Amino acid sequence: MPFLLILLVVASALGQPLQIAANSRLREAVQSPALSALVAIVVGGMLLATLVMSGVFERGDLRGLTKVPWWAWTGGVLAVFSILAGIVALPSMSSATIIGAAIFGQLIASMVIDHFGWFNVPVVPINTSRVIGAVLLLFGADSYNGRSPQPPFPRPQRSKTNSSSISRPPRRSA
Numbered sequence: 001m002p003f004l005l006i007l008l009v010v011a012s013a014l015g016q017p018l019q020i021a022a023n024s025r026l027r028e029a030v031q032s033p034a035l036s037a038l039v040a041i042v043v044g045g046m047l048l049a050t051l052v053m054s055g056v057f058e059r060g061d062l063r064g065l066t067k068v069p070w071w072a073w074t075g076g077v078l079a080v081f082s083i084l085a086g087i088v089a090l091p092s093m094s095s096a097t098i099i100g101a102a103i104f105g106q107l108i109a110s111m112v113i114d115h116f117g118w119f120n121v122p123v124v125p126i127n128t129s130r131v132i133g134a135v136l137l138l139f140g141a142d143s144y145n146g147r148s149p150q151p152p153f154p155r156p157q158r159s160k161t162n163s164s165s166i167s168r169p170p171r172r173s174a
Contacts, residue, residue, distance in 0.1 A: 020086040100141020
């Protein structure tokens, strides 16, 4: 069962770059990142309402909301922040960089939460290999930013007459 749950999470993550692109396109249409996020959340809310009412998942009991800790209410706020960040960032960077940066942020937050056992999670101390892995992910995310790395030496100039060949100095005749 855990393997199937991992596949479910992977499948949902495959849609995140599409979600960022779709929300960014909504931004262009409505000319506002906040309004495009609202449209996306309303559409998602309608789907969730349909799922709850259909009974596909448990219908639940709203009376349980009176018993949750204060931090349980931050999920919606954090979702809006995440959606807005992707909408605002996409015009300036690639979707791969945005997803990589988001995963880096999630890893850092997860490591701190695990280390201190906050929110009733099992304690997993931060160690050197976890920190190195997170830093490598950050550098990997930055490498997807669409910039071509600059070579340490100048590139050869291309001929204006034939753009596929490298220009060479003229030959001397003997």
